Amino acid sequence: MTFQLHILAGLLAAAVAIPAAAQFARPDDAIKYRKAQMVLKQAHLGRVAAMASGRVPFDAKVAADNAEIVSVLGRTTTQGFMAGSEGGNAKAEIWKETAKFNELAEKADAESGKLLAAAKAGNLDALKTAVAATGGTCKACHDAYRN
Numbered sequence: 001m002t003f004q005l006h007i008l009a010g011l012l013a014a015a016v017a018i019p020a021a022a023q024f025a026r027p028d029d030a031i032k033y034r035k036a037q038m039v040l041k042q043a044h045l046g047r048v049a050a051m052a053s054g055r056v057p058f059d060a061k062v063a064a065d066n067a068e069i070v071s072v073l074g075r076t077t078t079q080g081f082m083a084g085s086e087g088g089n090a091k092a093e094i095w096k097e098t099a100k101f102n103e104l105a106e107k108a109d110a111e112s113g114k115l116l117a118a119a120k121a122g123n124l125d126a127l128k129t130a131v132a133a134t135g136g137t138c139k140a141c142h143d144a145y146r147n
């Protein structure tokens with residue numbers, strides 16, 4: 001057990017040591033990664049949104065579990081847009097306006113954090129507000145940078 005933990009710790013250390021720029025061997029891998037994390041965010045935000053709109057009965061634990069995934073994935077938003085990975089449905093402006101793009105990602109990340117806080121607090125009214133705000137930050141970036 002201890003031995004396995006050591007191996008795991010070693011693997012994690014190696015993974016963390018890889019610089020962000022070398023995370024994807026090929027541009028296609030970066031495109032796949034960013035699409036995958038976006039799809040996951042949509043799925044888990046959708047589950048919270050279904051409760052906020054009353055389509056699905058509100059369950060604070062389920063809302064918090066899903067909001068947590070949206071919140072964690074918020075930190076991955078910019079990672080799949082490495083230099084040279086222009087393509088997919090991503091507008092080329094992303095690679096010219098990196099600061100603006102990153103700012104929109106940070107806004108989405110911040111709202112996802114509020115979504116998680118509202119879900120954890122079990123407050124349906126706060127959750128409704130947070131779902132709308134989070135969805136708004138997704139849309140703001142898509143309107144600017146997605147084809």
Ligand code: HEC
Binds near residue numbers: 041089102139
């Ligand atoms: C900072 C900008 C930005 C933010 C914030 C953002 N997205 Fe995206 N999203 C994009 C871009 C750019 C694409 C197109 C990526 C591509 O095709 O390579 C995309 C694509 C997608 C797709 C389509 C994926 C596919 O399979 O083609 C979904 C679904 C999606 N986003 C959901 C979300 C959700 C939900 C949120 C908020 C929780 C979000 N996005 C936040 C920029 C953003």
